[in-house]
Structure formats: C-alpha cells, structure tokens
Amino acid sequence: MLTVKEAIQQRRSIRKFLDKPVPREMIDEILEAARLAPSGSNRQPWRFLVVTAPEERAKLRRICWDQAFIEQAPVVFVCCADLVAYSQPSRLKRAQEFIDDKVTETLSGRFADPEFRAALLKMPDADLELFRAAAVANTYIAIEHMVLTATALGLGSCWVAAMGEEGEINAMFGLPKTTVVSAVLPVGYTDKVPPPRPRISLSEMLLRPLEAAVK
Numbered sequence: 001m002l003t004v005k006e007a008i009q010q011r012r013s014i015r016k017f018l019d020k021p022v023p024r025e026m027i028d029e030i031l032e033a034a035r036l037a038p039s040g041s042n043r044q045p046w047r048f049l050v051v052t053a054p055e056e057r058a059k060l061r062r063i064c065w066d067q068a069f070i071e072q073a074p075v076v077f078v079c080c081a082d083l084v085a086y087s088q089p090s091r092l093k094r095a096q097e098f099i100d101d102k103v104t105e106t107l108s109g110r111f112a113d114p115e116f117r118a119a120l121l122k123m124p125d126a127d128l129e130l131f132r133a134a135a136v137a138n139t140y141i142a143i144e145h146m147v148l149t150a151t152a153l154g155l156g157s158c159w160v161a162a163m164g165e166e167g168e169i170n171a172m173f174g175l176p177k178t179t180v181v182s183a184v185l186p187v188g189y190t191d192k193v194p195p196p197r198p199r200i201s202l203s204e205m206l207l208r209p210l211e212a213a214v215k
C-alpha cells in the first residue's frame with residue numbers, strides 16, 4: 001500500500017482498464033475510505049451505488065457521453081449526494097452527536113455560544129435544493145478519498161462528471177430527486193499509467209507570494 005504522498009503523486013486519470021475483476025476486499029476498502037471523509041457539520045451526504053453488471057456499465061457509458069472506459073472498468077461507483085442529509089431531523093441528529101462527543105466543548109467564536117447554535121437548529125426546514133452545492137462539495141471530498149485509496153491499492157480510476165442530462169442516472173436506478181448524482185467513478189486495473197498531466201506552477205497557484213507569510 002502506498003503512502004498518502006505517494007498516492008497523490010502517482011494518481012492519474014486512467015481511461016483504459018484491463019478485463020480483470022477488482023477483489024471484494026478492495027471495493028470494501030475504497031468504500032470505507034469514503035465513509036471516513038470529513039464533511040461540514042458531519043452531515044455525511046455521500047451515498048453510493050456499486051455497479052459491476054456489464055449491462056448496467058454499458059448503460060452508464062451511454063449516459064455519460066459514451067465514454068468507453070466506463071463500460072470497460074470492472075467496477076463503477078455511482079457517487080451521489082443526499083439532500084435529505086440536510087433536512088431538519090438530520091440536522092438535529094448531528095447536533096446531538098456534537099454534544100454527545102463533546103465537540104461543542106472545543107468550539108470557539110460564534111459556534112461556542114449555545115444560544116447561537118440553538119437558533120441555528122430552530123431554523124425552519126429550508127428548501128433542500130439550497131443545500132445542493134454543499135452536498136456535492138462534501139461528496140467530492142469522499143470521492144477523492146476513494147480515488148487515492150484506489151491508487152494506493154494499485155488500481156486506476158477516473159473522475160467522470162460528464163453525465164448526460166440531469167436525472168438520467170436517477171431514472172436508471174430509480175433514485176429520488178433528492179439524491180443528486182455527483183460523479184461516476186470507474187475503477188480497475190491498468191497496465192499503462194500515463195505520465196503526469198500539466199499543472200500550474202506554485203506562483204500561479206498562490207494569490208500572493210509565499211514570502212509574504214513565511215520567512
């Protein structure tokens with residue numbers, strides 16, 4: 001198993017997979033990496049479908065702009081964000097966990113004020129669509145945990161967000177509108193790891209020189 005640093009450095013988007021199944025233990029390990037991801041207020045909105053059946057992979061390929069490697073990969077994770085994780089009952093449940101875990105004792109600033117927190121909890125249940133961006137952002141963290149774990153296990157993967165019309169994958173699996181399909185992740189073995197793709201330089205990435213903060 002690679003270290004985190006090695007996995008970050010060696011990961012590539014893999015778009016060609018061998019016809020070799022991914023062992024069940026590896027699928028378990030990839031899902032466990034998603035489960036352990038952090039999320040805002042610990043809402044954990046991520047939900048997954050594990051797809052191995054060839055006819056389902058072929059259908060996903062067609063929906064996802066006919067990208068061939070989706071059908072080729074022995075396992076495809078359909079990665080979703082559940083907006084219901086942001087409903088008032090879920091909010092109350094997670095808030096109670098924060099109290100039980102004594103997280104509240106380590107909070108500071110506005111969040112340390114029990115009245116402020118109580119007011120947040122009393123907020124009426126909003127239109128769940130308001131939470132779409134947060135739900136997807138948090139799900140993306142879990143997906144990258146999966147990607148890096150797959151790399152560390154010697155597997156390849158490729159993020160896929162080109163997913164056809166909104167709702168097509170929902171219709172395929174009978175998922176409700178509150179389950180937002182956020183990405184598709186084909187995973188499998190490869191015999192050819194491509195060289196690193198271009199990245200912007202450190203100075204392009206930083207909005208002001210590092211020297212302004214660190215001597």
Ligand SMILES: Cc1cc2nc3c(=O)[nH]c(=O)nc-3n(C[C@H](O)[C@H](O)[C@H](O)COP(=O)(O)O)c2cc1C
Binds near residue numbers: 067158159197
């Ligand atoms: C959110 C997201 C969506 C992506 N969607 C696709 C996609 O639909 N098809 C594809 O071939 N690659 C997709 N990619 C892969 C990117 O093209 C790739 O990460 C980028 O070109 C850098 O290459 P690397 O991953 O090998 O470093 C996606 C990547 C991300 C993070």
